[in-house]
Amino acid sequence: MIRVIKDYTAIPDGLTSETAQHWIEKALCERKNHNANAYVYRHNSVVRSLRKIYIDKCGYCEARLGVSSSIFVDHYRPKKGVKEKDDHPGYYWLAYEWSNLISSCGVCNNKKSYLFPVADEKDRIYQAQEDRSQWRADSESLRSEMPLTLHPEIDDPEKYLALDINGVMREKKSSVKARITIEVCGLNRDSLVLVRNKIITEVRQRLWDTAFSIRQDVQDRRIRRKEEFLKVIRDRFTGDFDLMALKKNPKEEYSLVGKCMLQEFKSFFIDTVTDEAIRNILHAVFTLFSKELCIGGE
């Protein structure tokens, strides 16, 4: 999950039309019995905007959504019932609320389902606020619920989520919100860990291959002087860093992996190496590239 910028004032036509207004009023009357109209919240204009804003990716797991397959429009706050509270009618009034609609893959949509944990049940909101400006996910009213699921348009997921060197997602600073989000969306399901691990392994292999080639040249005395050594490092590792820079581009699938690899370069790629010469080369790489690529980890 990464931060996504959505303009809450640029509401797609399908959610402001007369038809949409009719369905909002209907929801307000029917409350827990309201069956949301997918033709309204999945209107072409909504899907088109979500695809653009989320760059054809799932807002929770960052999987690429097929160009031809339809995306799932997930309700951040579930529209019909809440798993944690049997007596909750569901956030029926937010069924057609732009800030409550998230681009999602089928699996995350299904995992989240009716789950919507909050920090303290006494703060949970049970009915529509009269002031509709408070329906926005970033409103004071809805924020006061203190949801325990990260909202990709409001929270900054990178402050909460990290990956270990095997691609398993972890919470930062013991964040409960991050831990619960990982559980609720199933962000450590086997298929996701596997694909994140594959990205990390590919980059690690490339870095090691480059480092081994340099170690060989040093051993065979083809590289002798320090300036020469640094130049060779810069030249040969540039392609590997270009690859890492590409992986962190938000357009890429699972771009959080790319960000974590750069931020935690030391733990991902140096700390696990036992060969002293290779470690030294990777340390030199770290020093050389750290400034320009904002690598962290020290």
Ligand SMILES: [Zn+2]
């Ligand atoms: Zn997903």
